[in-house]
Amino acid sequence: MAGQKSQLRLEPLLWTLFSAGGVVAAFLIPVHLFLWGLAFPLGWLKAPGYLSTMALLAHPLVRIYLFVLCSAPLFHAAHRFRYTLYDGLQIKHLNEVINFSCYGGAVLGTALAGYLLWTIP
Amino acid sequence: MKSSGSTPGYTLNHPRWYRARVSTYWWLKQWVYLKFVLRELTSVFVAFFVVTTLMQLRAFSRGPQAYENFQKWLQNPFVIALNVVSFLFVLYHSVTWLSLAPRAMAVRIRGKRVPDLLISGTNYAAWLVISAVVAWFLLWG
Amino acid sequence: MSEKITLEVARYSPERDAAPHLEAFEVPFRKDWVVLDALNYIKDKTDGSLTYRWSCRMGICGSCGMMVNGEPKLTCATFLADYAPAPVRVEPLRNFPVVRDLVIAMTDFMHKLKEMKPWLIRREEKPLSEGEYLQTPEQLDAFKQFSMCINCMLCYAACPVYGLDPLFAGPAAIALAQRYNLDSRDQGAKDRFPILSQHEGIWGCTFVGECTQVCPKHVDPAGAIQQYKLTAATEWFKSLLLPWSGK
Numbered sequence: 186m187a188g189q190k191s192q193l194r195l196e197p198l199l200w201t202l203f204s205a206g207g208v209v210a211a212f213l214i215p216v217h218l219f220l221w222g223l224a225f226p227l228g229w230l231k232a233p234g235y236l237s238t239m240a241l242l243a244h245p246l247v248r249i250y251l252f253v254l255c256s257a258p259l260f261h262a263a264h265r266f267r268y269t270l271y272d273g274l275q276i277k278h279l280n281e282v283i284n285f286s287c288y289g290g291a292v293l294g295t296a297l298a299g300y301l302l303w304t305i306p
Numbered sequence: 307m308k309s310s311g312s313t314p315g316y317t318l319n320h321p322r323w324y325r326a327r328v329s330t331y332w333w334l335k336q337w338v339y340l341k342f343v344l345r346e347l348t349s350v351f352v353a354f355f356v357v358t359t360l361m362q363l364r365a366f367s368r369g370p371q372a373y374e375n376f377q378k379w380l381q382n383p384f385v386i387a388l389n390v391v392s393f394l395f396v397l398y399h400s401v402t403w404l405s406l407a408p409r410a411m412a413v414r415i416r417g418k419r420v421p422d423l424l425i426s427g428t429n430y431a432a433w434l435v436i437s438a439v440v441a442w443f444l445l446w447g
Numbered sequence: 448m449s450e451k452i453t454l455e456v457a458r459y460s461p462e463r464d465a466a467p468h469l470e471a472f473e474v475p476f477r478k479d480w481v482v483l484d485a486l487n488y489i490k491d492k493t494d495g496s497l498t499y500r501w502s503c504r505m506g507i508c509g510s511c512g513m514m515v516n517g518e519p520k521l522t523c524a525t526f527l528a529d530y531a532p533a534p535v536r537v538e539p540l541r542n543f544p545v546v547r548d549l550v551i552a553m554t555d556f557m558h559k560l561k562e563m564k565p566w567l568i569r570r571e572e573k574p575l576s577e578g579e580y581l582q583t584p585e586q587l588d589a590f591k592q593f594s595m596c597i598n599c600m601l602c603y604a605a606c607p608v609y610g611l612d613p614l615f616a617g618p619a620a621i622a623l624a625q626r627y628n629l630d631s632r633d634q635g636a637k638d639r640f641p642i643l644s645q646h647e648g649i650w651g652c653t654f655v656g657e658c659t660q661v662c663p664k665h666v667d668p669a670g671a672i673q674q675y676k677l678t679a680a681t682e683w684f685k686s687l688l689l690p691w692s693g694k
Contacts, residue, residue, distance in 0.1 A: 196650045197683035200676055210352045211403040214396050216437035218355050220444055221362070222389035226380040233444060235370040241443070242366065255359055258352045265349035268653045272611055273333060273343060294356060301363040316554040322461035323544035323552055328610045336517065339607060342655045406654065410673035412589075419588070 199264055199288070206261025213254055239306075248302045255298035256291075263287040348399035351392040404429040450476040452527055453534035454485050456497065459545050467545060469536065470494075476531055482522040483511055486537070486549075499549035506663060509599030513549055514538040519604035519661050541604040542613075556600055559616055562642050563624040568635025586631040593626035593671050595664040602658035602668050614647035618658035618668030621649055625671040628678075644679050652676075 225232035233241075241247050267287040271280070333339040365376035379385060408425035451473045459467035472493055474485045483501055490497045501511040504523045511522045516536050527535065543551035573580065602618035609615050624643055628636045643649050652672045659669040 194683075196646060197644070197676075197680040200650065201680045201684070204680075207399075207403050210396070211400040212433055212436050213440065214352060214355050215393070215400050215433075216440045217359070218389065218393050218396055220441060222355075222358070222380065223386070223393060226377065226386060226389075230445060232377065235366075235373045238373075239366070251359075251363070255356050255363075259356050262349035262353040262356075265346055265653075266353075269343070269346040269349070272607060272653065273346075274330070290353075294353075294360065297360055298356075298363070301360065301367055305363065305367045316557055317552070318554055319544075320461075320546075320552075323546055324459055324461070324467060325544045326541075328542075328607075332607055332610065338657055338660070339655070342607075342653075342657075346653070406656070409659075409667070409670040410677055412670070412674055414589075 199260075202257070202260040203264035204261075206257035206259070206264075209253060210258040210261055214258060217254070242305055248305075252298055252302050256295040259291040259294040260288070263291040344395075345398065345402050348395045351395040352399060354388070354392055355396065400433065404433060450531075452476040452485070452531050454482075454489065455534050455536045456486070456489070456549070457538040457545075458497075458548055459539075461547060467538070471534070476527060478528050480527050482513075482515055482520070482525045482527060482535060482537060485527060485535070486522065497549075498547045507597060509597035512540050512599045512601050512604065514541055514604065519601040521599060521601070521663050524663060540600055542606070542610040543600070543603070553600065555613060556598075556603060556617070556619070559620040560598070560623060562616075563620050563627070564635060564639055564642075565623050565627060567627065567630065567633045568638055569632075570634045580632040582631055589631070590626050590629035593622045593629070593666055593668075596622060596626075596666050596668075597664055599663065601661045601663065605657035605661040607655055607657070608651050608653060612647065612651055615651040616643065616648050618672065619666075621652075621675060622666055622668040622671040625675055628675070640679070640682065643675060649675055649679065
């Protein structure tokens with residue numbers, strides 16, 4: 186099965202992306218989600234205004250940081266969700282569709298992040 | 307039916323052996339399995355976080371009004387509830403990831419294996435420091 | 448002191464039954480008895496047709512693995528006192544075909560062990576005149592934990608991935624491969640790589656971690672698998688970025 190052969194060669198890469206994404210997600214997402222998703226909207230802490238955030242975004246390093254923050258966890262989630270579908274719903278026979286959707290979604294999200302971070306003034 | 311070739315041959319299959327079917331709900335049968343599936347489902351909320359971040363970036367690129375609208379959207383009670391759930395799942399991911407990481411790397415210093423607790427302890431400490439740094443940037447940077 | 452405890456034992460006769468069913472037996476309850484003692488009592492006094500495997504009765508041969516109240520255990524190391532007064536349910540090891548009563552077919556397991564090439568592979572053999580392969584305590588320590596496996600298959604019963612995909616190599620087999628890969632006397636890591644790196648080799652593992660939890664010898668197969676994933680990934684990147692370094 187041609188699909189399976191290329192799968193074998195990609196599997197170590199996909200696992201590495203999963204691991205890297207997992208590390209990024211583990212260290213960075215909780216604080217980001219807490220601040221932007223809870224503390225700022227609920228007024229516990231003062232949200233940075235539009236201008237100060239844009240000032241932060243002016244640094245290319247910040248944009249690279251945000252790119253990694255968006256891209257790596259997506260590949261982590263794609264890999265993990267793919268295996269959850271295999272094991273949880275036992276639909277391994279649909280594996281071509283699952284793989285394409287999961288990793289395709291991650292690639293799409295990455296491209297979107299890259300585009301947005303490139304075009305923000 | 308014996309296995310071909312090698313001696314001694316092991317019987318590979320017999321029609322009267324009973325093979326139990328694995329239930330679709332195998333993960334509900336034991337608490338450890340359910341914890342495992344919840345851990346795997348944190349991936350959904352990790353992806354949700356990235357999606358909201360992308361939405362936020364799009365708001366930035368459209369100007370201050372779009373940013374305002376996005377902030378208002380974040381205050382919607384349904385979104386807040388979703389974020390509370392997300393936060394709990396994302397925390398669960400961090401806690402499990404940082405405590406399992408030492409098992410994937412057998413760290414040895416001068417031949418002696420570093421105890422797992424030390425590695426995960428270091429991970430948690432690093433997590434706190436990194437979170438503090440990020441918070442500082444966002445609050446006072 | 449005539450305390451009793453009920454054992455609900457799975458019975459399956461391939462000639463008579465379509466599927467296993469539970470049969471209740473009353474056995475004397477002794478504080479120091481293990482489940483194996485109870486099974487032996489049943490076979491001795493109540494029903495001689497009860498079929499099960501056991502040997503050393505001290506947790507080293509790996510023969511008596513069964514499901515006790517839904518958890519994989521060595522019946523020679525599981526005390527009735529921990530379950531009394533509730534009935535104790537004894538079933539054959541999960542994820543394996545049942546041959547009869549509590550006996551499972553371990554063909555697949557044996558086959559997977561052999562596939563891992565569990566012997567020292569040398570590129571060049573040292574002549575006898577040069578003496579033994581010497582090993583420092585640190586070198587022994589690198590793989591010793593993985594060599595403690597008694598092949599009891601409790602980890603296979605605990606692993607949901609093995610239950611869902613019988614092609615998965617499984618915890619004990621991969622730990623065994625690591626035992627040899629990490630042995631300083633072995634030069635065969637490359638030989639084991641193709642078997643392990645197929646999709647059903649190690650990549651099916653999602654680090655549930657139950658295998659390590661149930662292992663009676665603290666082998667930590669989950670750790671072995673994750674470590675091997677890291678090794679396999681590193682090898683993959685090295686072969687991609689440094690294709691000329693073919694060792």
